[in-house]
Amino acid sequence: MVDTQAVGLRSRWAPIAAYSLVGAATQLVWLNFAGVTTVAAGRYDVSETAIGWLAQVFPLLYVVLAIPAGLLLDRWFRASLLTGAFLTAAGALIRLGDTYPWLLAGQILASIAQPLVLNAVTGITGRYLTVKHRPTGIATGTASIFAGMMIAFVLSSIFASSNQIPTVLIISAVFSVAAAVALLAALRRSPVAVPVASRPDRNALHLAWSDPLIRRLCVLALFPFGVFVALTTFTQALLEPAGVPAGTASTVLLVTVIAGVLGSAAIPILVARRHAQSALLVLSLTATSLACAALALTPSTLTAFIAITTIGLLLLPALPVVLELVERRTGQAESTAAGLIWLSGNLGGLVAATAVGLLVDHPTAAFTFLAAIALIAVPGARALRHSTT
Structure with missing residues (x-):
């Protein structure tokens, strides 16, 4: 626990800005090949499944x-976070070998780093921001994660040919190294908040899991994560039978992530001020269920833009x-508690994406399944109103 109530303490935003760059870098490295799977398979003479593993290794290792x-972050916060930042940069640099083994090695290294970075979003705000600024800091840090996804999608659309993949790898490596160096510089100053107990060891897991609210949030996280991961993985394939071109499906995803970045930067701050966390989660899950139902009943380009963008705007700020x-x-x-949330969410994503993958040739059933997942979580979100005040 940290104490920033002393008079005269001021928030330090430079570490939050630098952390946001590193958070974006993790997503950029993760999704570099999401939009060019077929092209990359041809360049490196491997199957599309092999290219898919360059992304799938991230959620798999995150669960572990x-x-x-x-x-590690609760015991050695600064050292662990910087390790994650520089491992991400190292992974991005290793991929410049530009062969599939080097790509896979770099992705594995960066996927090991990702939990050290993403789990730190609550820790860095608690250490460098005063209490009143922490919701804004968390919103900024998580919005940067979605911004990293957006950058990856944009690069994939600009540099879409086989001979341009090395350019994407270079840009990603430069960005990752610059972000790590920026974080190193930003963390040289002491935090504004000093942990009351700085070495919790295994007790951190007990402390986190013993809180009933944390357990409820872990269960709840399975559902929105699952819907979002499944949609981002299979949107193009599920919309193709409705006549939606692959390029249009990619644009839908890009617009969705942009909406998520904007929503994540603004909505959580308003929600925290009004103590409306439960209401927001109920609204986002209900809207997601209705949007997926619309895609199941009337799939089209217009429906896809409206429904999936709505999901991005309302569901992503839930994180x-x-x-x-x-x-x-x-x-x-x-x-550690943030790690439990991320673990649960990534597990939900893996399960939902696997199930939707089995239904990929039956879009109506797949979208109905996703609608049901979101709807099932609504009572749990409503029940949180008694625990969040």
Whole structure:
């Protein structure tokens, strides 16, 4: 737990800005090949499935490493976060070898780093921002994650040919190295908040999991993460039978992420001020369910733009809202608790994406399944109103 109530303390935004760059870098490295899967398979003479593993290794390793990463951050926050930043940069640099083995090695290294970075969003705000600024800091940090996705999609659309892939790798490496160096410089100054207990060890996991609210949030996180990961993975394939071109589907995803960045930067701040976390989660899950139902019943380009963009605008801000609750409740175990949320979300994403993959040739059934997932979570979100005040 941290104390920033002393008179005269001021928030330091430079570490938050630098952390946001590193957070964006993790997503950029993760999704470099999402929009050029077929082209990359041809360039490196491997299957599309092999290229898919360059992205899939991230959520798989996150499920394994989320809790250990959280424990490391709660005990050695600065060293662990910087390790994550520079491992991300190292992974991006290794990929410049421009062969599939080098790409896979770089992706594995960066995927090991990702939990050390993303789990730290609550910890860095708790250490460098005063209490009143922490919701804004968490919103900024999580918005940067979606911004990194957006940058990856934009680069894929601009540099879409086989001979341009090395350019994307160079841009990503430069960005990742610059972000890591910026974070190193920003963290040289001491935090404004000193942890009350700086070495929680394994007790951090007990402290986090013993809180009933954290357990409820972990269960709840399975559902929105699952819907979003499944949609981003299979949107193009699910919309193709309705006559939506692949290029249009990519544009829909880009617009969705842009809406998510804007929503994540603004909505959680308003929600925190009004203590409306439960209401926002109910609204986002209900809207997501209705949007998926619309895609199941009347799939078209117009429906896709309206429905999926609505999901991005309302569902993605749920992440910073949940993480703000985590930071407020867990104190010294904040990074471990954040790790539990990320673990649960990535697990939900893997399960939902696998299920939708089995239904990919039946879009109506797939979208109906996603609508049901979101709807099932609504009662749990409504129940949070008794625990978030």
